[in-house]
Amino acid sequence: MPEQLQKPDDRPASTTTLRPPPVIWLTGLSGAGKSTIAAALQPLLRARGVGAVRLDGDEVRKGLNRGLGFSAEDRHENIRRIAHIARLLNEQGMVAIVAVVSPLQALRDLARSIVGPSYHEVFVHAPLEVCERRDPKGMYARARQGAIARFTGVSDIFEAPANPALTVDTSSCDVSAAVQQIMASLEGTAPTRTLHQ
Amino acid sequence: MPEQLQKPDDRPASTTTLRPPPVIWLTGLSGAGKSTIAAALQPLLRARGVGAVRLDGDEVRKGLNRGLGFSAEDRHENIRRIAHIARLLNEQGMVAIVAVVSPLQALRDLARSIVGPSYHEVFVHAPLEVCERRDPKGMYARARQGAIARFTGVSDIFEAPANPALTVDTSSCDVSAAVQQIMASLEGTAPTRTLHQ
Numbered sequence: 001m002p003e004q005l006q007k008p009d010d011r012p013a014s015t016t017t018l019r020p021p022p023v024i025w026l027t028g029l030s031g032a033g034k035s036t037i038a039a040a041l042q043p044l045l046r047a048r049g050v051g052a053v054r055l056d057g058d059e060v061r062k063g064l065n066r067g068l069g070f071s072a073e074d075r076h077e078n079i080r081r082i083a084h085i086a087r088l089l090n091e092q093g094m095v096a097i098v099a100v101v102s103p104l105q106a107l108r109d110l111a112r113s114i115v116g117p118s119y120h121e122v123f124v125h126a127p128l129e130v131c132e133r134r135d136p137k138g139m140y141a142r143a144r145q146g147a148i149a150r151f152t153g154v155s156d157i158f159e160a161p162a163n164p165a166l167t168v169d170t171s172s173c174d175v176s177a178a179v180q181q182i183m184a185s186l187e188g189t190a191p192t193r194t195l196h197q
Numbered sequence: 198m199p200e201q202l203q204k205p206d207d208r209p210a211s212t213t214t215l216r217p218p219p220v221i222w223l224t225g226l227s228g229a230g231k232s233t234i235a236a237a238l239q240p241l242l243r244a245r246g247v248g249a250v251r252l253d254g255d256e257v258r259k260g261l262n263r264g265l266g267f268s269a270e271d272r273h274e275n276i277r278r279i280a281h282i283a284r285l286l287n288e289q290g291m292v293a294i295v296a297v298v299s300p301l302q303a304l305r306d307l308a309r310s311i312v313g314p315s316y317h318e319v320f321v322h323a324p325l326e327v328c329e330r331r332d333p334k335g336m337y338a339r340a341r342q343g344a345i346a347r348f349t350g351v352s353d354i355f356e357a358p359a360n361p362a363l364t365v366d367t368s369s370c371d372v373s374a375a376v377q378q379i380m381a382s383l384e385g386t387a388p389t390r391t392l393h394q
Binding site for chain 2: 042051053054055059060063064081084085087088089092094114
C-alpha cells in the first residue's frame, strides 16, 4: 500500500493540498458507514490544510432538500442538487465529501456528469444483514415494520456501483482503515491528483 | 456552537480566524458590486486562514437552481436553497459569502430565519442610474428593451433593507474600501465575532 499523504519532511503539514480537489462521493446502503467515514475524513483533510465540506444526504434532506421524497423524480432532484453544490465547492478549491445512498447507477452517473473529472466514487459496502444489525437510526426496523415506504435494501433496490474508484468493505475494516484506503485512492488516481505543497 | 475555525497552535501567527464564522449576505441591485465584492472578500479571508465559500446568485442559477425563474415563488425557493447551503457551510465552520439580489425584505427575512444569528446582512448600494450605467452584463439594456421580464430595478421592485448590519455605497468607494468596511463590520458586530490574531 502506498504511503498515505506522504510529503517531504521539510514541508509543514498545513500546506498540503489535494490538486485538483476531489469530490469524494460515498455511496452505499444506510448503515454501511458513509456518514461516519465522511465525519472522519473531514478533520483529517482539514488538519492537513485542505478545505473540506461534508454534504450528508440525511442532513441535506432536513434543510435544502426538505420537501423531496423518495420517488424516482425526487431522488433524481436530490442527487442533482447535491452534485451541483459539490461542483460549486470543488470549483472554489474545496474538497466535497458527499455521503448519500445514491442507490442507482443512473443517479451516480448523473452525479458524475455534473461534477466532472473530480468525481471520485467510493462504494462504502457492507452486507445488508450487517447494515441492518447496526441500524444506527432504527430505520431498518421501521422499514421492516412497513413504516417507511421505499427504503433502500428493504423495499427499494440498491444497484452496486459499476465502476467505483474504490470499494471499502466496512464489515471487515474499521473507520480508520477505511479512511486510510480512501486517502490512498485519492493519491493514486492520477499523476495530477497527487499531494503537492 | 458550530465547529470553530480554530487553528492548531503550530500554525503561523498571521493566521486570523472569525468566530463564529458569519454568513455575509450581500444584497443589492444588479451592477451594485455584490459579485465583485464577494470575489475580493474570499481570497482576503482565505489568506487569513478562514475557509470561505462564495454563493453567487447568477452562478447558482446556472447549476443548482437552474429551472427556477423570477416569479415570487421561484425567488423564494432560490433564496431558501441558498440560505440552507450557507447555513450548512456555516455549521461546518466556513464563512459563506452570498451575493444575491434578494430584492424583498421578506426574502431577506427568510434568509435570516434559516441562517440564524450568523446572518450578517450587507446592503451593497449604488443608485439605480449608476448600476445601469455600469451594466456589467448588459442586463439593464436588455430589460429596457423588454427582453427580460421582471428585472429588479427596471420592471420589478427592490426594497431597501430595513436593518442591514452595514450599508456600503459603491458609488462613492472602491472595491478595496468596500471590503475593508465589511471586514470592520464583522469585527464589530459582537464580542464573539472578532478577528483574532
